[in-house]
Amino acid sequence: MRNWRPPIGALDRGNRAAARQAAIPDRPSSRRDSSNTSPSSADKTKPPTGLPKSTMIAQRVGIAALRRGARPSLFPFVKAATGGMQARPVATAKISQDDGHQILVKQRLQRPVSPNLGIYKIEQTWLGHSAWTRITGCTLSAAAYVYFGAYLVAPLAGWHLETASLASGFAALPFAVKGGVKFFLGFPFAYHFINGLRHLWFDLGKGFAKPSIKRGEMVLWTSSILSGLYLAFGL
Incomplete structure (x- = not known):
């Protein structure tokens, strides 16, 4: 029963609390037997009774993901502003080198004469x-x-x-x-x-x-x- 995990994707918001309680493994009792007052070194290094460490870490990650998903968004206006945006490709036209040079020459003719004496005292x-x-x-x-x-x-x-x-x-x-x-x-x-x-x-x-x-x-x-x-x- 301890190895069973509820499917996270199928839970709704109402059942998330119950899923978190079911996913947390039972902790071992903190009380020790009075006859076993001096545990050996092998008992100290032995992991607590329950699920393996990898399973426990996976469960904790899933619970943290559920909690973050339940929180409201910090930037709702960003979603509202960018939700209706549409991406349109920019139309470009290929021109020859001679045509580009002619366009550049026409642009240079529109430039003011330098130096402009009106800017000086x-x-x-x-x-x-x-x-x-x-x-x-x-x-x-x-x-x-x-x-x-x-x-x-x-x-x-x-x-x-x-x-x-x-x-x-x-x-x-x-x-x-x-x-x-x-x-x-x-x-x-x-x-x-x-x-x-x-x-x-x-x-x-x-x-x-x-x-x-x-x-x-x-x-x-x-x-x-x-x-x-x-x-x-x-x-």
Whole structure:
């Protein structure tokens, strides 16, 4: 009778308690006979009367499984959320290497132009001394090339570009126009000259700290504008 185990899969929740009681083997009596007060070493190593150890372990595992099955689920909302989910395969299409390259080329055409000057501060992009050194240098060079080129072809074209003719013609212009023309030529000259001196200071390995660069740019712009105004209206 002790070797009999009830079929666990066929038991319902109402009969699980009875099955657990029936599956637990009878424990040997803790009371010993008064005449057998000193048991031998063979009696100590002998397992208790009842089922073998393997059967007892199997029964205990089955009872633990029944107890875990009777407990309510700790994540019922997970079951409810994932119960109605459906798995659908993703449709893919095979394309050739040339078609993939054309798609990549079209995607590259949609990328923004780098660098985007709008992400930088205005004093770094529009007021940078390095860029304005080139701008003022190109302005002075272009004005000089235009004047000397016109002076060379003036005798052939019948133009009067002599010094006296230019001075008399320029003096007849309004004051604002004369000041604008002189400032257009005086400011690039002053800026290019002062910034050239600053670059000579850079060549000595000095003035590369950020506070020095910011302070130098403020001094450069202020002195260039004042010098241009003086050349335009002070002379």
